[in-house]
Amino acid sequence: MLHFTASLPFDRRLAFVDIRGSIAHVEMLADRGIIVSEEADLIIQGLNDIRAEVEEDRFPYELDFEDIHMNIEKRLTEMIGPLGGKLHTGRSRNDQVALDTHLYMKDEADFLELLLKQLQETVLHLAERFEGVLIPGYTHLQRAQPVLFSHHLLAYFWMLQRDRERLEGVMKRTDLMPLGAGALAGTGFNIDRLQVADKLGFSSLYENSIDAVSDRDYIIEFLSFASILMMHLSRLCEELINWSSAEFGFIELDDAYTTGSSMMPQKKNPDLAELARGKTGRVYGSLFGILTVMKGLPLAYNKDMQEDKEGLFDTVDTLKGLLPLLAEMLDTMTINYFGLKQAVDDDYLCATDLADYLVIKGLSFRDAHHVVGSLIAYCQQEEKRLRELDRDTRSRFHPALAEEITSLLDPVKVVEARLSRGGTAPSAVREQLKLAWKELE
Numbered sequence: 257m258l259h260f261t262a263s264l265p266f267d268r269r270l271a272f273v274d275i276r277g278s279i280a281h282v283e284m285l286a287d288r289g290i291i292v293s294e295e296a297d298l299i300i301q302g303l304n305d306i307r308a309e310v311e312e313d314r315f316p317y318e319l320d321f322e323d324i325h326m327n328i329e330k331r332l333t334e335m336i337g338p339l340g341g342k343l344h345t346g347r348s349r350n351d352q353v354a355l356d357t358h359l360y361m362k363d364e365a366d367f368l369e370l371l372l373k374q375l376q377e378t379v380l381h382l383a384e385r386f387e388g389v390l391i392p393g394y395t396h397l398q399r400a401q402p403v404l405f406s407h408h409l410l411a412y413f414w415m416l417q418r419d420r421e422r423l424e425g426v427m428k429r430t431d432l433m434p435l436g437a438g439a440l441a442g443t444g445f446n447i448d449r450l451q452v453a454d455k456l457g458f459s460s461l462y463e464n465s466i467d468a469v470s471d472r473d474y475i476i477e478f479l480s481f482a483s484i485l486m487m488h489l490s491r492l493c494e495e496l497i498n499w500s501s502a503e504f505g506f507i508e509l510d511d512a513y514t515t516g517s518s519m520m521p522q523k524k525n526p527d528l529a530e531l532a533r534g535k536t537g538r539v540y541g542s543l544f545g546i547l548t549v550m551k552g553l554p555l556a557y558n559k560d561m562q563e564d565k566e567g568l569f570d571t572v573d574t575l576k577g578l579l580p581l582l583a584e585m586l587d588t589m590t591i592n593y594f595g596l597k598q599a600v601d602d603d604y605l606c607a608t609d610l611a612d613y614l615v616i617k618g619l620s621f622r623d624a625h626h627v628v629g630s631l632i633a634y635c636q637q638e639e640k641r642l643r644e645l646d647r648d649t650r651s652r653f654h655p656a657l658a659e660e661i662t663s664l665l666d667p668v669k670v671v672e673a674r675l676s677r678g679g680t681a682p683s684a685v686r687e688q689l690k691l692a693w694k695e696l697e
């Protein structure tokens with residue numbers, strides 16, 4: 257029974273926030289005259305000693321006492337005697353564990369926001385470093401139109417920007433202090449919840465004691481944020497994996513983030529990117545785990561809710577491990593100018609611009625689309641680039657094509673023409689970069 261139900265193996269990491277919460281609680285009890293201040297001092301001294309034991313890795317964890325909360329209380333009683341029992345006055349493990357998880361998440365969310373910002377910064381630096389480099393843009397994984405490599409990278413900046421905004425929303429809704437809810441109904445002791453909130457850096461309180469101990473929305477929201485973020489990172493990693501393959505040959509990842517094969521000497525496997533893609537599944541799993549745990553629970557606390565922790569902790573660890581590594585991998589990747597040039601040299605990518613040109617010459621877009629389509633079918637049959645066709649051949653498809661069209665088939669010119677706001681022209685991308693830096697500040 258104990259092995260199956262104990263949470264100690266994983267909730268040990270709440271030790272520090274548990275002690276912080278308990279000290280704030282005890283100080284409030286003393287201020288309110290619920291316990292005398294000499295008693296409070298002894299309890300706080302004991303809690304500080306326990307913190308030192310945890311820090312120095314000499315705290316005697318005992319599975320017999322189920323979870324970190326009971327372990328700390330038990331240790332306190334060992335140290336200061338029966339007085340230790342007064343710590344839990346007006347409090348239940350239900351509001352205690354809720355407080356601890358809120359405190360834990362507040363700390364971790366702050367740190368994750370910093371890591372996210374650093375990744376965004378890396379993306380901006382990359383966009384600046386590769387200014388002017390072209391890459392084929394894709395739809396359906398078919399070459400579509402040439403774009404600036406910076407423009408493509410900046411798309412990820414804006415995804416991460418929305419992720420950061422979502423995280424800020426999570427932080428706001430985690431900033432609610434649950435202690436004082438007791439087991440579910442509040443307490444008869446004359447406590448001061450605002451004082452505890454103030455001491456612990458919360459800006460508001462749960463206004464309903466039943467909600468305070470039953471709520472796991474903040475964890476679900478955090479895992480939703482994390483799932484969307486991982487989805488974005490996974491898409492980025494998928495692209496890095498593709499681009500570094502011989503089939504694309506656009507980039508090379510630094511050796512530090514790849515591995516060799518034990519059998520095939522030529523291999524350079526993008527392990528970090530692959531594992532990032534793979535871990536996304538785990539994070540989704542944690543989100544669905546807790547959503548499913550919560551969906552049938554009557555109010556208020558049920559032991560099922562202890563299942564909120566492992567998925568949360570695992571996700572925090574995944575993000576804390578991955579975000580800095582991903583930033584380093586991006587920062588150290590190099591691009592293969594020759595491979596990119598070859599790919600962009602495919603002037604079929606300029607077909608849209610050729611069709612637009614015919615529209616300017618008076619055709620409807622549909623007719624223009626048809627003319628250029630036939631021209632490309634012909635080129636494919638003859639194994640030629642558009643620019644290799646002579647005037648006479650071109651004019652067989654439409655008289656307007658007899659004119660000089662080479663500039664229309666130059667990918668650099670094509671990109672330069674996409675001047676619409678948010679478009680891929682160098683000047684538009686420079687504007688975008690400016691806005692992006694401003695968002696980051």
Ligand code: ARG
Nearest residue numbers: 263323349350353557561562
């Ligand atoms: N370890 C428990 C958890 O994480 C603490 C709360 C236990 N409360 C209770 N009434 N059994 O949920």
